[in-house]
Amino acid sequence: MALIVDHGLRPESAAEAAGVAAQLAEHGIAARVLALSLPGGAGLQERARAARRAALLEACHAAGAVHLLLGHHARDQAETIAFRALRGSGARGLAGMAPLSVAAEALLLRPLLDVPQARLFATCAAAGLRPVTDPSNADPRFARARLRQVGGLEALLAAAPAFAARRAREEAAVLARAATCLRLLPEGCAFLDHAALGRDATARALLAALVRMVGGRPHAPSSNAVARLLAAGQGSLGGCVWRGGWLAREAAAQTIPARPGALWDGRFRLPRDPSLEDGQVAALGPAAAARMRARHRHLPSLALAALPVLRGGDAMLAKAAHLPYRETLCAGLSAARFTPLGGPLAG
Structure with a gap:
């Protein structure tokens, strides 16, 4: 199955997407156009990239496809x-x-990273295919488009394998260190043994990855900020608080419609339950967390307060993710899964 994303940023984009789908159909390949409606404004390419990735992964999940080839x-x-x-x-x-990266919905594979663009054009021509080029790729308003005008960029590829090997070694070291000092809970928080964690480069890399995961951020914080947090042994960074060994998300003010399968707070994937559609998802909050603390002592108060709950109409607290208790109004978010936006600890 081929997936074609139409960002909706140019009047002719819908016709281009339909044309690509028609070409694929001529070759016996089923195609689906994913239409987005992105507003203009600052950070357009970054927002388009994030929306495109989310739409592609959602389509994979809906189709039961476990691999997304880019x-x-x-x-x-x-x-x-x-x-x-x-x-x-x-x-x-x-x-x-990376040639392979992990998302909750599917594995992302990039099998063409070492294939020159000219070779792909030649392959298309030999197959009778008509490539479509997005004119936005040459728009000098965008930094990447300006880079495309620079000659000799392919020379940079010679350095990539060495850096990739170094990245693989670092990830292996992070996972080995995590096995000695980390307890990661499905409620989206972690306990770190500070002494076993250490203060070296591997400790900084592990702490950075944890802040990214627990904070629900797409990227890790800067190395300098992580080094300061590690030296202090506690503090706040990336929407997280590290205190008493616990690293937990600060309760977010975000409230979203409870759409089946939505990602809340960059951390929790809601279940695909149509009954959720009448509600709103918000953080449990400190007051409710304090009332529930006696029954859930395996969690720090901060992590408890940051869990998502379902609220519907005038109803009071429904069921919180991972926290079954009798005063529930519906199955609610008991099946919500911790699937952080930036992916797993390594990989």
Whole structure:
């Protein structure tokens, strides 16, 4: 199954997407167009990238597809490395896009990262396919488009394998350290043994990944900020609080409609239950957490307060994720899963 994303940012994009779907149909490939309606404004390409990824993964989940193959090629990889270098990325960023990465809905695979763009055009021509080029890719308003005008970017690819090998070694070290000092709970919080964690580069990498996960952020905080938090042994960073060994999310003020399958607070995937559609999802909050604390002593108060609950109309507290108790109004969010936006601890 082919998935085509129409961002809806140009008047002609719908016709282009339909044309690509028609070409695929001629070759016996089922295609589905995913139409987005993105508003203009600041950070357009970043927002488009995030919306595109979310739509593709949601379509995979709906179709029962466990693999999502993306078409990034060698020049895309070179541009990514150059863009990250200009932004001051470290070794992990300079490794470029990973050929395999993990999301809750599917594995993301990039099988064409070492294939030159010219070869792909030639392959399409030999197959009688007419490639469609998005003119936004040449729009000088965007930093990536300006990078595309720079010659010799492919030379950067020579450094990518070395950085990728270093990233793999770092991830292995992080997972090994986590096994000695970390207890990660499905309620989206973690307990860290500070002494076993240490203060070296692996400790900083592990703490950065945990802050990203527990905070529901797409990216880890800066290495300098993580180093300061590690040195202090407690504090706040990335929407998280580290105190008494516990790393927990601060209760968010976010309230969203309870759409089946939605991601709340960048952390919890709601169940695909149509009965949720009449409610709202919000954080449990400190007051309710205090009332429930005696029955859920395995969690720190901060983590308890940050869990999602379902509220419907004038109804009081419904069922909180992972916290079964008798005063429930419906099955609610008991099946919500901790699937952080930025992916797992490593990989």
